[in-house]
Amino acid sequence: MRVAVIDLGTNTFHLLIAETAEEQPEILYKTNVPVKLGEGRINDNTIIPAAFKRGIDCLKDFSKTIVNYQVDLVRATATSAVRSAENGKDFVNAVKEQAGIKIEIISGDEEAELIYQGVKLSGAIQQPSLIMDIGGGSVEFILCDSEKLIWKKSYNIGAARLMQKFFNSDPLSDTDKQHILFHIQQQLTDLFAICEKYKPQMLIGSAGAFETFAELVSGKHHQNIAVEQLKTYLFNYDDYIDISLKLINSTHQQRVEMPGIIPLRVDMIVIAALITNYVLGRAKINRLMLSSYDLKMGILASMM
Template sequence: MTLQTDESYAAIDLGSNSFHMIVANYVDGRLQIIDRIKEMVRLASGLNENYDLSDESMQLALACLQRFGERVKEIPQANIRAVGTNTLRQARNGEFFLSLADAALGHPIEIIAGQEEARLIYQGVAHTAYDEVNKRLVIDIGGGSTELIIGRGYEIYSMDSLYMGCVNMGKRFFDDGKIKAKRISKTVLYARQELESIEAAYKKTGWDFALGSSGTITTIRDVVQTRGWCESGITVTALSKLIDELVAVGDSKAIEFEGLSEHRKPVFVSGVAVLFGIFEALGLEKINVSDGALREGLLHDLIGRVHNEDIRDKTILDVSNRYGVDTEQANRVKETAENLFRQVSSDWKLSEKEDLKLLLWGAQIHEIGLSIAHAQYHRHGDYLVTYSDLAGFSRQEQIKLAKLVRGHRRKFPLEEFESVSGNSRLSVIRLSILLRLAAVLHRSRSNNTLPEIQIRANAHKINLLFPAEWLFNHPLTLADLKTEQNYLQAADIKLTFQ
């Protein structure tokens, strides 16, 4: 894809408290923000005790996404990225909601892990105000989680996502809106407990100054500065004065602070208490506030993908190195898998932009399970890919990649692909078959070059064409293909070769 200097991009963040959309043009190597839209949906407040989203909360969210969809309908699909965070990570009926949300927005929505959320937040802050000299602690209090990151420039040293946000803490400690000193103390203590396991490590890593990002912290900044309690950023003294005044007010509905919207009142005190807990745990005296956040990080990540600077490529390389993958074998399988892909991509309706990348990543790490044990190593690899923090990957992408690893050998696990969303399932199954065939053809792990192999495929039949006598002269490969023939037959795929 050739990038035009005036192309538009959109990043959409389905947060637990607010939904955000940012639209920008990429001109002469720089992003120019042309539109920002924010709607306070408070999705996390719609989670019941069984972690199901209520019908009402889903309807509010879908209505918002329909409005966002109208705004971005003229932007190329490849230039849009939409992600969901903590609440959608937790919701038991999240997959059902996503099927409706994708349709409302007119674009697929990815669910990202907490570590990935933290990485993107830091990238948003770093790109907004680059600093290659100072080490920065970045704090982002969302609706359902709080992210903390230490980094310098674009490099991250530590990052964590903690289960505490202004919405879920509001439901837990301030559900009736009453503000009492004891409740604030309990919220602060809860925050301290969440931070307990990382507090010492963060202090050891250290930072030169701290920055806050996103709505909770920017609102607190606006309030304390309007009240005249500090001139810049947020100080611990200003935060203490704010807590005293909130206790004096006594009820969220009665809060009247300049800079505080009606929509944020129900979750304001819980956000203040969480921030105070962070100040206490990390010994902070003051934080400044950044204009960059998750959506800016998403935009820059998207631009990187278009410019072939995809963080996911580096992640796969890091995973390969971490688990001691035989890179020579991986590259042999990768090259053959790509060759097979290019011959069938049209008939199988596979895309070079997404499907080929997934196949090549799968080829690079299909043997990572060997680092645990040879027996059932494809299952071990599936587990590692599913549950590792893979920078740049969404939850859906990790599941697809894991199933390629799981399905590359032995019995073809058709039932395993049920975990892949319906729109992508058939493509991932077909990619898995290509990876299996490439692995079979290189089972000898030999450096000998394969002959030119032609492949023809339709819905239920695959035909491999070898040069005359080649299979006769390579009986082990012939035997391996006959075994694979039986495996694929069980999946209603007829494999023939000659």
């Protein structure tokens, strides 16, 4: 059977088309578009008109590709930006009418479950681990071991939300950093309580910002790795810390000039580095791995 997975993220819309006849799915087509659905007013729970239009146009294009590939089954899921927006249902209805795609708005809990299924498929979970998925609207945390999911939760502390609320300086000032860290600390109390109990040994970053971290770390050592072709990537911890501090203290222009950072992530990567470092420190974890398998692969696994 030929299936299509559409993941409508706060920053990026993804389309993945796969053949599922065999035990392992064969990826036939994969693309992503920086729609920036959460641009401007995500904290006001509104999709602004320009972002609304970009989303519709992107999904019209996805619809044509799906027809060209003669797909049998489509599953389109929307996450934080759509589920929290007051005009989110209007967006879903407009997409159905104009692009012929039926969107399912999933809860934060469902999102975390699907991320877990995707990461599990990559083979990254070999020990007690904390999975972290940094989106534009929300961040999902999943505590698990090699056999089972133990605990999961979605928090509305995504990079686009924090950026719009706190990112007022270039480079990021100590005051802005403190406001961000204080906000994260207030939100994540229960996460650290559960980490204290289960003591995860590995932080597994699900795609997105962690792919950028991997690009930057591998580039530092002139390693010619194609991150998008890897299932997993184990970081040298000191290299990651070095790169993350460089990002946090850099100017916008310095990040623009860093090979390995896509335009969409030039500013959000600072927020991602701050959150990641805070979680590593508070949860007392000093091992970090990328899983390039994320929500999309979890949805694909659920369709097989």
